[in-house]
Amino acid sequence: MADRKHTKEVLTVLILCVLWYIVSSSNNVIGKTLLNEFPYPMTMTMVQLLSITVFSGPLFNLWGIRKYVDISWRYYFTLIVPLAFGKFIASVFSHVSIWKVPVSYAHTVKATMPLFTVVLSRVLMKEKQTLTVYFSLIPIIAGVAIATITEISFDVIGLVSALVATMGFSLMNIFSKKVLHDTNVHHLRLLHILGRLALLMFLPVWIVVDMFTLLKDDSVQYHDYRVVGLLMMDGVLNWLQNIIAFSVLSLVTPLTYAVANASKRIFVIAVSLFILGNPVTGPNVFGMLLAIFGVLCYNKAKYDAKQAEKKETILPFSQKSWQDRTGYTVLQNGVGDDFAKPSNGTIVNGSNNNSFIYNGKATGGNLLFV
Numbered sequence: 001m002a003d004r005k006h007t008k009e010v011l012t013v014l015i016l017c018v019l020w021y022i023v024s025s026s027n028n029v030i031g032k033t034l035l036n037e038f039p040y041p042m043t044m045t046m047v048q049l050l051s052i053t054v055f056s057g058p059l060f061n062l063w064g065i066r067k068y069v070d071i072s073w074r075y076y077f078t079l080i081v082p083l084a085f086g087k088f089i090a091s092v093f094s095h096v097s098i099w100k101v102p103v104s105y106a107h108t109v110k111a112t113m114p115l116f117t118v119v120l121s122r123v124l125m126k127e128k129q130t131l132t133v134y135f136s137l138i139p140i141i142a143g144v145a146i147a148t149i150t151e152i153s154f155d156v157i158g159l160v161s162a163l164v165a166t167m168g169f170s171l172m173n174i175f176s177k178k179v180l181h182d183t184n185v186h187h188l189r190l191l192h193i194l195g196r197l198a199l200l201m202f203l204p205v206w207i208v209v210d211m212f213t214l215l216k217d218d219s220v221q222y223h224d225y226r227v228v229g230l231l232m233m234d235g236v237l238n239w240l241q242n243i244i245a246f247s248v249l250s251l252v253t254p255l256t257y258a259v260a261n262a263s264k265r266i267f268v269i270a271v272s273l274f275i276l277g278n279p280v281t282g283p284n285v286f287g288m289l290l291a292i293f294g295v296l297c298y299n300k301a302k303y304d305a306k307q308a309e310k311k312e313t314i315l316p317f318s319q320k321s322w323q324d325r326t327g328y329t330v331l332q333n334g335v336g337d338d339f340a341k342p343s344n345g346t347i348v349n350g351s352n353n354n355s356f357i358y359n360g361k362a363t364g365g366n367l368l369f370v
Contacts, residue, residue, distance in 0.1 A: 013251055020244040021264050025271040027237035028103045031095065032276060034230040038220075041095035042210040044234060048091060049202060051235035052195030052242060056188070065186050075183070083175050084197030090168025091198070093161040100158030101151070103272035104280065104288065107265050108147045109162035111291040112140055114258070114298040116170035124174070130305045136298040143291030150284040173249075173257070180250060187250035191242055258302070262295040 035041060061067075071080070097106040115137050121127040148159065180187055214220055249257050269288060273280065 009251070013248065016244055016248050016251070017260050017263070020241065020248060020260070021267040023237055023241045023244060024264055025268045027234065027241055028098065028107075028268050028272060029275050030230060030234050030237065032098055032103050032272070034227070034234055035095070035099040038227050038231070039099060040210050040214065041099045042092065042206050043214065044095050044231065045088075045091045046199075046202060046206045046210070047231050047235040048238040049088075049195055049199040051239045052191065053199050055236075055239055056192040056195065060188055060192060063188075065188055067189065071183050071185070079175055079179055079182075080193065081197060083172060083179065084194045085201060086168045086171040086175075087194050088198035088201050090165045090172065092165075092202070093168065094165035097158050097162035097165055100155040100161065102153055102278040103276065104269045104278065105147060105151050105153070106158065106162045107269050107272075108288045108291050109144055109159060110166045110169070111262070111265060111295050112144055112163065113166050113170050113173075113261075114295060115140060116167045117174065120167070120170055120174060130301065130308075132301040133298065133305060136294060136301040139294030139297060140291050141294075143287045143289070143294055146287030146290060147284055148287075150281050150287060152279050152281065152284070176246075176249060187246045188243060191246045195242070259296070259299045262292060262299065265295075266292055 031044065034044065038044075094106075097109070118129055118133065118137065122129075148154065176190065179185065179190060185193075248260060252260070272278070
């Protein structure tokens with residue numbers, strides 16, 4: 001029964017990861033196509049957050065996902081609100097990066113997530129890493145640097161936006177697992193809460209930055225059903241991607257999630273290069289592969305560090321006598337002192353032949369094995 005349950009869990013995670021890769025790559029390709037025709041990343045983010053807010057409520061209620069959890073206001077403002085702010089920042093800058101640079105390069109830059117995770121964990125959680133973990137960051141940095149130098153369509157705004165988005169996603173990965181553990185809130189409800197809060201934070205920004213500009217832009221045709229359709233598809237795919245990502249995060253350890261996320265990044269880069277066909281050079285591809293290799297090395301180093309930490313917490317095996325391990329004390333007539341004193345301090349007369357003590361209580365009988 002246990003093996004069947006474990007197999008079912010593994011298959012569930014595997015299916016979710018495959019769906020995650022397909023939905024994410026489709027979302028990125030459609031997003032890039034949309035931004036080429038409709039250069040308004042803020043509006044694109046607005047539609048995505050609106051999709052999470054509008055679609056999640058009715059569907060989650062239909063699924064019977066529990067609604068409420070007892071969260072104090074202090075905890076809410078200390079962790080939940082910053083998480084929503086991180087989602088808002090990460091979403092906006094992620095779209096700006098895809099708008100300015102190719103999808104493949106944007107995701108190569110996002111491979112620096114382990115670097116941000118290590119730095120932010122050190123600053124916020126006072127968490128130290130092993131030397132192996134620190135060394136594993138070198139190929140990531142080198143790979144991103146090579147990809148940046150050799151990127152044909154390089155753009156400074158795209159690079160900075162991708163880095164800011166990566167930092168935002170790193171913060172979300174660090175604190176989402178903590179919130180799920182601390183509050184026992186359902187992972188999909190947490191997604192709904194964060195999406196709703198991020199939408200409220202983002203609405204004033206969108207009105208100031210994009211809404212008035214859109215109203216004045218004569219090139220925007222509001223009856224262009226292709227753009228509207230792409231916006232709707234992008235919003236739905238992003239919503240599905242968030243659901244799958246949060247589901248995977250709730251089922252696996254942060255390390256396994258990091259490995260799955262790195263594999264997803266490879267898949268997205270490959271699909272974007274194949275479908276969108278943006279020009280790349282040999283050194284550019286080498287930089288991408290080196291960065292991804294560094295991510296895999298980082299995950300392996302983190303795994304080894306955790307295994308070593310577990311071994312240190314296990315108490316060393318202690319060789320104890322048979323009497324100490326079982327609670328029996330053998331009292332033999334004429335051997336040793338006239339009195340035997342067990343560990344609990346009870347005194348028993350040694351003249352009673354072949355008596356023994358179990359948990360401090362004397363019992364008569366023949367003890368054949370000592």
